Amino acid sequence: MNKQISILLSVFIILFALIGSLVKTTEVAPANARMIVDHSHNVYVSPPCFNEADVSNFLEEVTMKDALDMGYRPDSSCTEESLIGESRSLISLLFETVGLRKGKWDRDGEWQ
Structure with a gap:
């Protein structure tokens, strides 16, 4: 046995x-991934792309879920590509x- x-x-x-x-x-960004939103342009930026981003000074740190719930879009292809592993x-x-x-x-x- x-x-x-x-x-x-x-x-x-x-x-x-x-x-x-x-x-x-394929790994994708989790809902709680940290994002920076620009409320002036209604976009979100991933931290790896922040130095290249053209953003205002009306910024806030939120989660990916919050940025999507606000209806914001990615600021660039850098941010879009960084969200896929x-x-x-x-x-x-x-x-x-x-x-x-x-x-x-x-x-x-x-x-x-």
């Missing part, structure tokens, strides 16, 4: 590793979830 359970567990692990390495997912396997996603690998954002929405 123990040998059968061991064999089934081994097969499950092998199948999980195979499927997990073949299936891909790299393609990764399900195993990589699992490693990020348990903290063994860093993603583009941490659990608090901070850019890494």
